[in-house]
Amino acid sequence: MRDLINDIFVSNFDNPILSQLEDQASFELSNLLQYGDRLAFTTDSYVIDPLFFPGGNIGTLAVNGTINDLAVSGAKPLYLTCSVILEEGLSISNLRKVAQSMQVAAQNAGVQIVTGDTKVVDKGTADKLFINTAGIGVIPTGINISAHNIQPGDVVIVNGELGNHGTAILIARGELALETNIESDCQPLHSLVEKILRVCPQVRAMRDATRGGLATVLNEFAVSSDVGIVIQEQSLPIQKKVRGVCEILGLDPLYLANEGKLLVTVPQDYAEKVILEMQSHPAGRDSCIIGHVTNSHPGIVLLKTIFGSERIVDMLVGSQLPRIC
Amino acid sequence: MLTTKTELIRVYGTVQGVGFRPTVCRLAKIYGLFGDVCNDGEGVLIRVLGNESAITDFLNKLWQECPPLGKIIKVTRQPYQGELKCDNFAITQSFNSQVETTLPPDTATCPKCQEEIFSPYSRYYRYPFTNCTHCGPRFSIIYALPYDRYSTSMGAFSMCEECCKEYKNIENRRFHAQSIACHICGPKAWLERADGKSVTAYMFSMLDDMDAVCTLLQKGEIVAIKGIGGFHLACDATNDTAVQKLRERKRRRRKPFAIMARDTNIIKQYCYVSLQEEELLVSSAAPIVLLQAKQFQPIHTTINKKLEIHPLSCLIAPGQNSLGFILPYTPLHHLIFRRIHQPIVLTSGNISDYPQCIDNDEAKEKLSKVADYFVFHNRDIVNRVDDSVVRVVNNKLQTLRRSRGYTPEPINLPPGFTNIPQVLAMGGELKNTFCLLKNGQAILSQHLGNLEHAAAFDTYQETLNLYLNLFEHQPKVIAVDKHPEYLASKQGNKMAVANQISIEYIQHHHAHIAACMAENHIPLNSPPILGIVFDGLGYGEDGTLWGGEFMLATYQQFQRLATFKPIPMIGGEKAIKEPWRNAYSHLISALGWDKLIHRYGELAILKVLKSKPLTLLNLAIEKQINSPLTSSVGRLFDAVAATIGICSEEISYEGQAAIEIEALAQNHISSNSEEKLSYVFTTKVLDKMRHIDSRPMWQSLLDDLQNQVPMGVIAAKFHNGLVKIIVKLADHLCQEYAVTKVAFTGGVFQNSILLERVKTGLEDMGIDVIDHSLIPPNDGGLSLGQAIIAAAKFIKSR
Ligand SMILES: [Fe+3]
Numbered sequence A: 001m002r003d004l005i006n007d008i009f010v011s012n013f014d015n016p017i018l019s020q021l022e023d024q025a026s027f028e029l030s031n032l033l034q035y036g037d038r039l040a041f042t043t044d045s046y047v048i049d050p051l052f053f054p055g056g057n058i059g060t061l062a063v064n065g066t067i068n069d070l071a072v073s074g075a076k077p078l079y080l081t082c083s084v085i086l087e088e089g090l091s092i093s094n095l096r097k098v099a100q101s102m103q104v105a106a107q108n109a110g111v112q113i114v115t116g117d118t119k120v121v122d123k124g125t126a127d128k129l130f131i132n133t134a135g136i137g138v139i140p141t142g143i144n145i146s147a148h149n150i151q152p153g154d155v156v157i158v159n160g161e162l163g164n165h166g167t168a169i170l171i172a173r174g175e176l177a178l179e180t181n182i183e184s185d186c187q188p189l190h191s192l193v194e195k196i197l198r199v200c201p202q203v204r205a206m207r208d209a210t211r212g213g214l215a216t217v218l219n220e221f222a223v224s225s226d227v228g229i230v231i232q233e234q235s236l237p238i239q240k241k242v243r244g245v246c247e248i249l250g251l252d253p254l255y256l257a258n259e260g261k262l263l264v265t266v267p268q269d270y271a272e273k274v275i276l277e278m279q280s281h282p283a284g285r286d287s288c289i290i291g292h293v294t295n296s297h298p299g300i301v302l303l304k305t306i307f308g309s310e311r312i313v314d315m316l317v318g319s320q321l322p323r324i325c
Numbered sequence B: 001m002l003t004t005k006t007e008l009i010r011v012y013g014t015v016q017g018v019g020f021r022p023t024v025c026r027l028a029k030i031y032g033l034f035g036d037v038c039n040d041g042e043g044v045l046i047r048v049l050g051n052e053s054a055i056t057d058f059l060n061k062l063w064q065e066c067p068p069l070g071k072i073i074k075v076t077r078q079p080y081q082g083e084l085k086c087d088n089f090a091i092t093q094s095f096n097s098q099v100e101t102t103l104p105p106d107t108a109t110c111p112k113c114q115e116e117i118f119s120p121y122s123r124y125y126r127y128p129f130t131n132c133t134h135c136g137p138r139f140s141i142i143y144a145l146p147y148d149r150y151s152t153s154m155g156a157f158s159m160c161e162e163c164c165k166e167y168k169n170i171e172n173r174r175f176h177a178q179s180i181a182c183h184i185c186g187p188k189a190w191l192e193r194a195d196g197k198s199v200t201a202y203m204f205s206m207l208d209d210m211d212a213v214c215t216l217l218q219k220g221e222i223v224a225i226k227g228i229g230g231f232h233l234a235c236d237a238t239n240d241t242a243v244q245k246l247r248e249r250k251r252r253r254r255k256p257f258a259i260m261a262r263d264t265n266i267i268k269q270y271c272y273v274s275l276q277e278e279e280l281l282v283s284s285a286a287p288i289v290l291l292q293a294k295q296f297q298p299i300h301t302t303i304n305k306k307l308e309i310h311p312l313s314c315l316i317a318p319g320q321n322s323l324g325f326i327l328p329y330t331p332l333h334h335l336i337f338r339r340i341h342q343p344i345v346l347t348s349g350n351i352s353d354y355p356q357c358i359d360n361d362e363a364k365e366k367l368s369k370v371a372d373y374f375v376f377h378n379r380d381i382v383n384r385v386d387d388s389v390v391r392v393v394n395n396k397l398q399t400l401r402r403s404r405g406y407t408p409e410p411i412n413l414p415p416g417f418t419n420i421p422q423v424l425a426m427g428g429e430l431k432n433t434f435c436l437l438k439n440g441q442a443i444l445s446q447h448l449g450n451l452e453h454a455a456a457f458d459t460y461q462e463t464l465n466l467y468l469n470l471f472e473h474q475p476k477v478i479a480v481d482k483h484p485e486y487l488a489s490k491q492g493n494k495m496a497v498a499n500q501i502s503i504e505y506i507q508h509h510h511a512h513i514a515a516c517m518a519e520n521h522i523p524l525n526s527p528p529i530l531g532i533v534f535d536g537l538g539y540g541e542d543g544t545l546w547g548g549e550f551m552l553a554t555y556q557q558f559q560r561l562a563t564f565k566p567i568p569m570i571g572g573e574k575a576i577k578e579p580w581r582n583a584y585s586h587l588i589s590a591l592g593w594d595k596l597i598h599r600y601g602e603l604a605i606l607k608v609l610k611s612k613p614l615t616l617l618n619l620a621i622e623k624q625i626n627s628p629l630t631s632s633v634g635r636l637f638d639a640v641a642a643t644i645g646i647c648s649e650e651i652s653y654e655g656q657a658a659i660e661i662e663a664l665a666q667n668h669i670s671s672n673s674e675e676k677l678s679y680v681f682t683t684k685v686l687d688k689m690r691h692i693d694s695r696p697m698w699q700s701l702l703d704d705l706q707n708q709v710p711m712g713v714i715a716a717k718f719h720n721g722l723v724k725i726i727v728k729l730a731d732h733l734c735q736e737y738a739v740t741k742v743a744f745t746g747g748v749f750q751n752s753i754l755l756e757r758v759k760t761g762l763e764d765m766g767i768d769v770i771d772h773s774l775i776p777p778n779d780g781g782l783s784l785g786q787a788i789i790a791a792a793k794f795i796k797s798r
């Protein structure tokens, strides 16, 4: 059984480094140096219910999520690890599907899964399948992206529709997936980032808006750089279907998870160039400016509504819980 | 025996800005005393030289002749070592020390000043900023204590010779009136067109700009008027087109407008006004008073010259049976209203739920699309204060919004709270106020509104800083609501961390009860009382949202004894705005969808529900997606309202469904005075706690709807049913826990039918009932409760 499972991953992820099957992956430093002067290193664990959903599965999520965490530092993602914990009784065909899509995702993104581990735990001690991936990338010389760099006057750009992943997952929990066909936006963003940096090496801050959504990232930006951020409700790219579902479920799309969306702030003068460049990339076709950075109300994110009023979009401590008494 | 003494006398209380020093000066002279008097941070300081018994007589007289706006709390005497010249008694410069004095609220124009502004022989004739030591702005213009001209926005205007004379003349009503002003030296008011074109006042009036406003209002124009605590928007309340225009431009669909009338006689044409209500209207606080509307007034708009009644536009307070009236409270109002016989809408100058504008430029920017004209003036409003809203229920004052005229008047704390640390309580999310405890008193801020709006949150922070400075408050404890997402709680957390202050998390409904106990002077360490708290919702200890609670409570602790059976709020906050969601939740939990469709499928509410994406809603309930459980009675009211067809789809202002269903029941009850029919609620013990189950009520309600029983009857039966179960359960719990006192609090107890009937019900059984009067039962009173609980816990831990 264990061998079988190991085999599923090894055969799928087949590449020269992995095929050594040592206890560790090893690779030439000189090889890395050609891409830049600093390493980027990240890790993330993926748990999701359901494992399969329109637009992806836990495997694509585990690969693209870690790639994106590297990418938003400006790094070129190179190597990933993959550890899985699976609950006894998980169907082998499902596991195979996950492994296959991980390999496809890695290949598409030009990264290699170079080492990994599998553990099987007793039924009931884990929920079906957990995946952890860590990733290494290299940051090009001269690139310095940080949430602390934002300046008043900067503009805030997003690379497309918000809330698709979060909504798709919610819907997939019921038997409604077919009725609504909202797909997760799960996708790698490193080549889009490469394009952005090509026209604007002065990118101030960049983050992928995963859990907690756009609202959470913008709040992190505002607090880290001690600036105010104002976003325009009418500029927010939200799919009509997503808006509809949010309307019914009473959810705020600003807080919904995405798996292929990044927020980037650039100096005003670069905004147009960056937008054009982003729009020429498949992952950035719907890129647009959604707001700007201000001197006033540091640390606070405001939403200017369609009616012209301003609402505070704060960082949620827990879930979206009604506050009205 | 004549013994000459030199004494240092301190007077504590509301003794600044009320004409106190002049009174001291006058009396001192009468009793042949020498020395001086001044304001300082702690109150009034008197240094006096004279015969010992004369000093005593002088102080006794001072207690008796305390100026009308003043209030002496305490007088202390001690020997004074310094030298005093025995040639005069003088008023000297104020100096700063620790602030312990209180600041009077803004006060409506007194009768003497009113007389002067209409007397052509007075130098105050038609002067819009006339005031004296007995009236005028106070809190709204102050930057710092002590209350002196230089620490207010009147500091920008230096007195002319005439004013100076009055200010210095001890015999004058304006002796040391800090905001004395006249045409020559004081602030000015003027009229502007919103479109920027020039105004020629003579087009509308031979007199002045204020009189021109009168003509404009009568012509149906909307005028933005800068007042005491902010801008108002005004239009003719009898002109449908004007009111409609104002509603559209202000984006305020149905929420009732307050209306101002020149005098109480005019008000009496539209409403029943009891003696008590009239006293409130003409009181120096000049609040908006909710009054029962007369039913017979015609609702069309033609003016009936014979009756001299101008019927009100039906758009003033749709779906209500009361009207909010207010009398003119500034000279500017009096001047505008001189020629106006009909009531005028006077609503806060803002768009939808925003804080009202206080600054000329801000108003120009924000209100020029709403108003046709502006009345500006050049005296800065330092502190934004809305009009207060009060009413009389059961012959008792009930405050719904405590603001202008009341704040920042301190509230004395109950016995046992004398030696307490300085506490700052941050308040709730909506109808926010904050509260400072210091020296055995509570200072409750004015109404600050919904903090989620950026502008309101800004005001909240500014006002908080102002109060902390004004009252030299250094909190030792910060109290916040337990709700993790309240902006006020987050702000409190930040302040506590930044300044290393300890923080107390207070449960929402416990705070409501404590506020009620505090205002009723229940001493610290009294035996527990039974608190009945019904409101919209608050964060519960178990992570669900509470709002229909029976709690055994002291200041330090509470125990939840009974509640309403919790129901999911599908869509979270959406369910508050769209009552059909609560109806769906309640109905399927009571009867199940199949039975509903089968038996009541033809009812309008089911047609509404059938049109909704039920699969998605069911998924939300089943997978607990944004559908928190709540025991809220406010939501139960919403559900009942939606079911019988009152704002089923959407409410346009907070509390609308509950307010309209109360009005329906009220109308029915008042025409059938002995109406006692009621729906049945049952109780059940679940998980060791008593739950009120509304399922039987729903069944009968739907049957009634099916049988086309009138809505008013259904609304009344619902109210009566609730009253019965509350009284029954409260009585039961009182016996079980040997409690003799019951407190009613929470926003739902703004419902006067409920309040009146449960009160009489319990009092008939010999149970002592307490409720709110000066403190709002809604979240406007929350911060007082938070503060006093934090103080009580501090005392206990000491
Ligand atoms: Fe409440």
Ligand SMILES: [Mg+2]
Residues within 6 Å of the ligand: A044, A065, A066, A069, A210
């Ligand atoms: Mg991540």
Ligand SMILES: [Zn+2]
Residues within 6 Å of the ligand: B109, B110, B111, B112, B113, B114, B131, B132, B133, B134, B135, B136
């Ligand atoms: Zn006066």
Ligand SMILES: [Zn+2]
Residues within 6 Å of the ligand: B159, B160, B161, B162, B163, B164, B181, B182, B183, B184, B185, B186
């Ligand atoms: Zn003057």
